[in-house]
Amino acid sequence: MTQPPPPPLPPPPAAPGVHVRCAGCRMILTVAAGVTEFACPSCKLPQMLPPELMAPKNPPQQQQQLKPAHGIDPTKIQLPCAHCKAILNVPHGLARFKCPQCETDLAVDLSKLKNLMYPPPPEEVNEMAIEVERDEDEGGMSGETFTDYRPPKLSIGPPHPDPIVETSSLSAVQPPEPTYNLKIVDNLEASKALSCLQIETLVYACQRHNQHLPNSSRAGFFVGDGAGVGKGRTMAGLIWENWRNGRRKTLWISVGSDLKYDARRDLDDVGATCVEVHALNKLPYSKLDSKSVGVKEGVVFLTYSSLIASSEKGRSRLQQLVQWCGSDFDGLIIFDECHKAKNLVPEAGSQPTRTGEAVLEIQARLPEARVIYCSATGASEPRNLGYMVRLGLWGFGTSFSDFREFLAALEKGGVGALELVAMDMKARGMYVCRTLSYKGAEFDIVEAPLDDKMMETYKRAAEFWAEMRVELLSASAVLNEEKSNYSQLWRVYWSSHQRFFRHLCMSAKVPAAVKLAKEALNESKCVVIGLQSTGEARTEEAVTKYGLELDDFISGPRELLLKFVEENYPLPEKPEPLPGDESVKELPKKRHSATHDVSIKGRVRKIAKWTPASDEEIESDSANDSNESDDEFQICEVCNMEEERKRLLQCSCCGKLVHSACVVPPVVDDVPHDWTCQSCKEKTEEFLQARQVYLQELQKRYDGAFERKMKIFEAIRSLDLPNNPLDDIIDQLGGPDKVAEMTGRRGMLVRAANGKGVTYQARNTKDITMEMVNMHEKQLFMDGKKLVAVISEAGSAGVSLQADRRAINQRRRVHLTLELPWSADRAIQQFGRTHRSNQASAPEYRLLFTNLCGERRFASIVAKRLETLGALTQGDRRAGPSLSAYNYDSTYGKKALMMMYRGIMELDPLPVVPPGCSSEESDKVQDFMLKAKAALVSVGIVRDTVLGNGKDNFKFSGRIIDSDMHDIGRFLNRLLGLPPDIQNRLFELFVSILDLVVQNARSEGHLDSGIVDVRAKHIEMQGTPKTVHVDQMSGASTVLFTFILDRGITWESASSLLEERKKEGIGSSSDGFYESKREWLGKRHFILAVESSTSGMFKIIRPAVGESVREMPFPELKSKYRKLTSLEKARSGWEDEYEVSSKQCMHGPNCKLGSYCTVGKRLQEVNVLGGLILPVWGTIEKALEKQARQSHKRLRVVRVETTTDKHRIVGLSVPNSAVESVLRDLAWVHEIED
Secondary structure: OEOOOOOOOOOOOOOOEEEEEOOOOOOEEEEEOOOOEEEOOOOOOEEEOOHHHOOOOOOOHHHHOOOOOOOOOOOOEEEEOOOOOOEEEEOOOOOEEEOOOOOOEEEOOHHHHHHHHOOOOOOOOOHHHHHHHHHHHHOEOOOOOEEEOOOOOOOOOOOOOOOEEEEHHHHOOOOOOOOOOOOOHHHHHHHOOOOHHHHHHHHHHHHHHOOEOOOOOEOOEEEOOOOOOOHHHHHHHHHHHHHHOOOOEEEEEEOOOOHHHHHHHHHHHOOOOOOOEEEHHHOOOOOOOOOOOOOOOEEEEEEHHHHOOEOOOOOEHHHHHHHHHOOOOOOEEEEEOHHHHOOOOOOOOOOOOHHHHHHHHHHHHOOOOEEEEEOOOOOOOHHHHOOOHHHOOOOOOOOOOOHHHHHHHHHHHHHHHHHHHHHHHHHOOOEEOOEEOOOOOEEEEEEOOOOHHHHHHHHHHHHHHHHHHHHHHHHHHHHOOOHHHHHHHHHHHHHHHHHHHHHHHHHHOHHHHHHHHHHHHHOOOEEEEEEOOOOHHHHHHHHHHHOOEEOOOOOHHHHHHHHHHHHHOOOOOOOOOOOOOOHHHHHHHHHHHOOOOEOOOOOEOOOOOOOOOOHHHHHHHHHOOOOOOHHHEEEOOOOOOEEEHHHOEEOOOOOOEEOOOOOOOOOOOOOOOOOOOHHHHHHHHHHHHHHHHHHHHHHHHHHHHHHHHHHHHHHHHHOOOOOOHHHHHHHHOOOOOOEEEEOOOOEEEEEOOOOOOEEEEEOOOOOOOHHHHHHHHHHHHHOOOOOEEEEEHHHHOOOOOOOEOOOOOOOOEEEEEOOOOOOHHHHHHHHOOOOOOOEOOOOEEEEEEOOOHHHHHHHHHHHHHHHHHHHHOOOOOOOOOOOHHHOOOOHHHHHHHHHHHHHHOOOOOOOOOOOOOOOOOHHHHHHHHHHHHHHHHHOOOOEEEEEOOHHHOOOEEEEOOHHHHOOHHHHHHHHOOOOHHHHHHHHHHHHHHHHHHHHHHHHHOOOOOOEEEOOOOEEEEOOOOEEEEEOOOOOOEEEEEEEEEEOOOOHHHHHHHHHHHHHHOOOOOOOEEEEEOOOEOOEOOEEEEEEOOOOOEEEEEEOOOEEOOOOEEHHHHHHHEEEOOOHHHHHHHHHHHHHHOOOOOOOOOOOOOHHHOOOOOOEEEEEEEEEOOHHHHHHHHHHHHOOOOHHHHOOOEEEEEOOOOOOEEEEEEEOHHHHHHHHHHOOOOEEOOO
16 A cells, blocks of 8 residues: 555654564564554454553553554455554555545555455365364353352351252352341241241341442342242241331232232241231222221232222222332332233333333332342343342443343343343342252153044144135135224134144143053152143133033033134124015105104215304394295196195105196095105115115125035034043043142033033032132142142142142152143243242153144243243253253244245245255155145245246245244244144254254354353463452452363373273274374374264364364264274374474464464463453453454353362353453453452
């Protein structure tokens, strides 16, 4: 690059710079003052100045005026300025421009640019290095997820009755020092009512409540303990502590009104017998502290639905509670099971829930209240944290201006970011999250395949829904209804379609559930069966329609279909009955008797507008009034002769006046009072005849449509659809006498004593109210009088059904999930019914799925929630039971779906061969594509379809709208409504494309793998950790740790591992040392390959980096490596690679990243930012964006444990090349005082 002659201005004096040697080509470069990042003009390697050559913190004034340097832009050419030597990002094709640094005019010398435009031929790619790099990007294997939990800084109270664990990522963080002294500590130590970890929660919650956020409202506390740890009793302890401090009013908001009895029990257990509990739903809407109501103090217990309730007079419960508390209220507000307030910040297109808004409002109106958020599943997704405003994670005085900014940062950071938030909250003393150890609990996914009869039923049902869709489309097209009615019809159609097939899937699992339940009972265990829907609505409709006594149980799917067709099949309007013989006489009468402005059809006639006359006109008219009447004489409309009014005939229909002699034929007899003229008679008969033809046509259309509707009813009744699963299970397991039912339904069908027919009866009896029936059934189960319990979400919130040591029934629980809930929040709540504190044995979980791929929709949602759920409520996503094999609703899933749709619609080639086809058999592939397209048409995903003719004969044309292209939920829902064969093939195609997408993401370094374990043979902390930030409120800090890792495996360790396998007889003939077939830099790479537990796969162990994360298939191993017979050769090569890798990476001495590259390097430096991360989030993001390597740009959460002193750190990994940038941006660093 040269300056264009002549220069417009004399060049300014040269700025002082520094001379450095390029890390790549070793050329001496001059770097201008103020520039810290640059690329070598010769080898184009991006690099930065060594720290010792960085500019001082307060440079001279003239240097401060220089523009800030930016990173290398790979889309542009990097050229040095001829004057100030700054490296510039120059767009291709730009010939003249001004240097942004020194403002000198510059021109590009094209002759010199050719060398840069045409780089030398690419160097040979080191495949082994790429393999190792992929492994490093993916991270180590996941280690032990849980660690045993004991309060780290408190020793008050007895140990918890059951083993409690904490995720290892959370256990790497220490809470602040406890400073609060409990007033009730002596009572608690004497009664032993609370365990040490429950007392720890009390201390930290009260300590946090003494702090205020930067916006002046009182800080809140989040109890995220898992289901069954004992949150209820902890809340009771908090109420008692506040009572003893003079705060006598508490609001306790929960999910069900019957949990009030549990609240009373918990308060009694901690010794707070004097604290009254008032159920708000039993109190009037007037002032709570008035004389008539008399609630002066105590606990007001209410549900979330009560919080948004109001009376007929418009008084709201929220206003009533705020008035009772008073504006300076500083007592407790407990949001128990606070996940009910989620969706305050919903996804695009939906509205925030009223509950979420009410929870937000009561916090805003009582700023001094001591808020407790309490839930095992409080933040399954980051957006569900929106109502937790008192945690102070966003808003004034934080790194995020509002919740949406906070949410965007978390979603960008992925699963690992959620885990960091949990750690942040614990470090600041606002969060506890322990869970019961799942040790002993067994998880099993049980596939319940459809039998032949059920398969046939399913196929016929899928075909029926497809035919009914076509029928509805035709019927709607004939009617040409309004758009709103039309869209409403299809909304109801698809929701009924989804519910129908969900019922069918659930019914298909009933035989397997009954078999598993009977096996468990035979093994002296007891059974809990969880489902979501009871089918009560269908049952009640059928009982209303058919009576209380029926031949057999109701078929939910059949009743749902009948109801849908009855209420939604579009019929034309039924015509009025045709008039009879008297019509000709009746019509004039009607017209005669009608008022002058109303027609015989009852429609108001349009009449001329009457303008009121002015006063002058009225006066002049009245002056000319005479005694004569205009009515006495009228004119005949035939002969135009004037005649007395009484001698003229008047038509009762049109009002025409005529002489009786002028009429043809003349009228000679007495005139009837309803006489009609001839023209009116003719018109009336014509009208009636035309109307009769029209009505007959309408009737014909109506009868045809009605007949088609009746045929649909017949077709529905001919389908052999299964009974309501809930009634079926209870019946097959011994009836209501043997099965305890805890659901929300009011009545049930019971088989008659003689076995013939069923009767509908209420679930409660004279002695037990409807409100208490679930509590009564629970007691029968816990007392062992019933050994099977069926629970639904509505009836079981907060209920304890574990093998409680205090209960009579201590048999091991076998928990069957017949139907997975819509969200993982609910799944965790359901699992938590049978896995709780003080249990004699842990439960066995059996999750039932059919072999229909579409049904995995429900598992997919749950798996997605479970992954992120573990991330915040339990800190680590691997903590919950893993269903990730069924998780499709992800960014990768959406991408795979779009690729599949575009392939089927022949817009792009399919990236994989469809199932059951091979690439050679094009006919089979075409046949599959045709069937797939027809299937997508039948479930309404492909729209506007036209069947081609001529050369395009039998080809579909249509389109998939953009919103459907990425809608995994809709695809999996609609998939359920296809016949099993094409359903499974389409699903297999989707999954194989998804696998490919995930594999590509992994190889490109984009895969979000949550917390990654850093593994090495030897890990030591280097130097003293550096504190880079301190939180003013809690005193918690952000600390930079540096570790030195030795990842290598010595020859002795590798050979002894091989020998041991041979001795134990677990090795295969292919186990042994291998060398790469190709050479790099004149050397070959050596590995040890041993067969893994997966058939045909081999574990790969390398001298420099140890065991590889990815296992290698045997064909790939044979193609890349050859087995060594000479142990001496293997030893020599292994030891040489082990030694060389301590100093350099696998790319050799001329690696472009120089000392920053870690690929295949045995000795490695790892930097981790631990402690508080949220306050420095933005700084780290900016530093990572400048990194050259793609995998270094991603926020990665890592877990490192030193080998000697077992010191564990979880935090953000900072690439070596970004450390200086991060430290400089964080502005201050000082050594931790030991």
